[in-house]
Amino acid sequence: MSLRLSASTVQEALDRADSRHWTRHPPRSPRARLAYLFKQNRHDIPALAHRLQTTTRDLEALSTTAPPPKDHPLYNRLEREVIRLWQPRVRRRAHDAILAHNGQMMLSFRAWLGFTAAAGSSDDPRLRFLTLSLTTPYPQRLFTARHNDAPEEDLHAILSDALGACYFHRDRPTLTGESVRLQRIDYLEFYY
Incomplete structure (x- = not known):
């Protein structure tokens, strides 16, 4: 996860504030993040591709090839989606x-x-x-x-x-x- 805790949207600001209550760190590498998101989306690759504003081909390529650079939009979208979904029970308890x-x-x-x-x-x-x-x-x-x-x-x-x-x-x-x-x-x- 990046160190930036401020946001330009309300949803992202709430998610970043929730991250202060996490008990474990989320996946850090793009492949680990993608594997987590596949699991969360019940391996529905088209739905996940739509959510990440990319194509199924790009997601499949990401799981087998080199990860995108940190300045790539898909890298940031993967991080954002993991932050949105990580530890929902901890979030609700907080x-x-x-x-x-x-x-x-x-x-x-x-x-x-x-x-x-x-x-x-x-x-x-x-x-x-x-x-x-x-x-x-x-x-x-x-x-x-x-x-x-x-x-x-x-x-x-x-x-x-x-x-x-x-x-x-x-x-x-x-x-x-x-x-x-x-x-x-x-x-x-x-x-x-």
Whole structure:
């Protein structure tokens, strides 16, 4: 696994935060990662090729020939998919423990945010660098969506709601028509 713990997607940031709770290291070599993924996908090579955005021929060649270089997109996709699937029971136990203790998680991010209010919306999203605590029910919503393999758009929407409630509206109730939109993520990291 690479040492990089930040991400540019919500799903990857959650998976990288979960990696801090692992009890064993995931496979490190491309062949070992591929063997693990074959096993996880019940040796359904076409489905795995689709998931990794490659062809079945490339996967079969990878299992018999030299591994791709570290800067190759397939190398990164193999690592990403292993991180997504590694130790699901450990991941769930960590999430359950967090939710049992007030369900708080820290979030550090740099992203462009858009705002909508009664007076209208911001035409130009603003770059923000924030570190804040997400409170109940948002960690639970993120974990549930992650366990159900929700698409990135759904995770973005949950995180946008959380930012609006936990940062912009923390001292007052949300007014009708006010919302925060997470436009683009540059850097995102969860701590729990």
